[in-house]
Amino acid sequence: MRSRRLFLAILVVGGGALFAQLKELKPGFNFFSTQQDIQLGQEAKAQVEKTMPVIQDRRITDYLTQIGQMLARSPHAGQWPFSFSTIYDKNINAFALPGGPIFINTATIAAADNEAQLAGVMAHEMSHIVLRHGTHQASKAQFIQLPAMIAGAALGNGILGALGRLGINIGANSVLLKYSRDAEAQADYNGAEIMADVGYNPVEMARFFEKLESKGSEGQIAQFLSDHPSPGNRVKAVEEEIQYLPKKTYRDTITGKFQGVQTYVQRLKPPKNYKPPAQNQNPPPGA
Numbered sequence: 370m371r372s373r374r375l376f377l378a379i380l381v382v383g384g385g386a387l388f389a390q391l392k393e394l395k396p397g398f399n400f401f402s403t404q405q406d407i408q409l410g411q412e413a414k415a416q417v418e419k420t421m422p423v424i425q426d427r428r429i430t431d432y433l434t435q436i437g438q439m440l441a442r443s444p445h446a447g448q449w450p451f452s453f454s455t456i457y458d459k460n461i462n463a464f465a466l467p468g469g470p471i472f473i474n475t476a477t478i479a480a481a482d483n484e485a486q487l488a489g490v491m492a493h494e495m496s497h498i499v500l501r502h503g504t505h506q507a508s509k510a511q512f513i514q515l516p517a518m519i520a521g522a523a524l525g526n527g528i529l530g531a532l533g534r535l536g537i538n539i540g541a542n543s544v545l546l547k548y549s550r551d552a553e554a555q556a557d558y559n560g561a562e563i564m565a566d567v568g569y570n571p572v573e574m575a576r577f578f579e580k581l582e583s584k585g586s587e588g589q590i591a592q593f594l595s596d597h598p599s600p601g602n603r604v605k606a607v608e609e610e611i612q613y614l615p616k617k618t619y620r621d622t623i624t625g626k627f628q629g630v631q632t633y634v635q636r637l638k639p640p641k642n643y644k645p646p647a648q649n650q651n652p653p654p655g656a
Contacts, residue, residue: 390613394559396501400508400515401467405528406501407450410468412529413539414452417472422457422643424475429455432630433473436488439623440495443566445559447499453491455634457643461581464546465494466539467503478634481577484627485564485620489574492560499559502552503545510544511535554606561607562614570619571611575603 401409417423424430433453441451450469458474465471471494473487481487497503508515518531529539537544548556557578561571 391610392558394500394555396499397505398508399501399505400519401501401504403468403501405519406498406504407468409504409528409532410466410470410498412527413466413545414454414470416529416539417456417466417470418454421472422640423472424455424457424637424640426455426637428633429478429630432624432626433491435624435626436484437471437491437495439567440488440492440563443563445499445562445566446495449495449498451495451498457637457640463490463494465497465503467498467501467545469498471495471498475634475637478631480581481627481631482580483573484622484624485569485573486577487627488567488569488623489560489564489571489577492563492569493556493574493578495563496556496559497548497552500552500555502548502556506544506548506552507532507537511537557603557606558610561610565611565614565617565619568617568620568623570621571607572604572619573621575607578603 430453433455437451437453440446441449452470454470454472455478456472456474459476460474461476461480463471463473463477471491473490473494477490478487481490511518514535518535519528532538532545539545557575560574564571564574
């Protein structure tokens with residue numbers, strides 16, 4: 370009996386040490402409420418749809434939504450109204466707006482080696498939303514003016530327009546969408562947990578990012594590297610995290626649709642409102 374008690378004590382203490390290694394990430398300070406994150410995201414989404422070549426294609430949207438809904442079931446995804454849209458762009462990138470909207474460039478789908486890598490990009494962007502990195506950044510950048518602006522927006526004025534008057538927009542290099550290395554590391558960490566909860570191999574997210582980083586500053590990925598500053602050895606960081614997660618068999622694909630959708634995307638013709646990046650008057654937001 371004594372030996373059994375000793376075994377249980379070791380198990381409890383050891384298990385506690387094991388789970389203590391997992392960080393519990395929480396959003397930083399923020400002047401925005403969660404509902405204002407959602408409102409801002411919807412206003413910004415409408416602007417993106419007006420100014421960028423967003424593809425209205427049911428096959429692609431349904432596929433991304435299927436993956437996104439699986440990922441959203443993870444407790445690490447919170448309770449946000451995520452939506453997933455595709456932008457026709459030959460540059461590899463993706464970005465998340467506060468409150469839920471996520472946009473993925475067609476080149477990103479084409480560049481992924483498997484479904485887990487695409488799901489990793491999505492889980493990473495979802496994590497920026499969950500951890501409220503966009504409005505946290507804005508709160509830090511406009512410490513004095515922001516509370517009064519939010520109070521005015523609550524009286525009926527649009528939040529995006531009010532932010533614009535403070536010089537905050539959703540264009541390239543926007544404070545809402547351009548994150549620090551710490552924020553990138555947090556999005557990797559939380560994204561890996563989301564993937565693991567669903568059954569995707571979390572390491573594939575890090576492998577995709579590091580594959581792009583290895584290409585240097587080539588034109589197709591220059592914006593991606595600018596928007597996703599490397600927090601260091603991403604594969605090693607995710608592998609270290611995985612050892613503290615519940616043991617399970619991870620998969621590189623779940624839906625079985627990746628190859629078909631990727632081929633379909635690679636053959637897409639540009640939409641009518643598409644302009645080559647050099648001519649585009651509205652540079653794509655960062656991620």
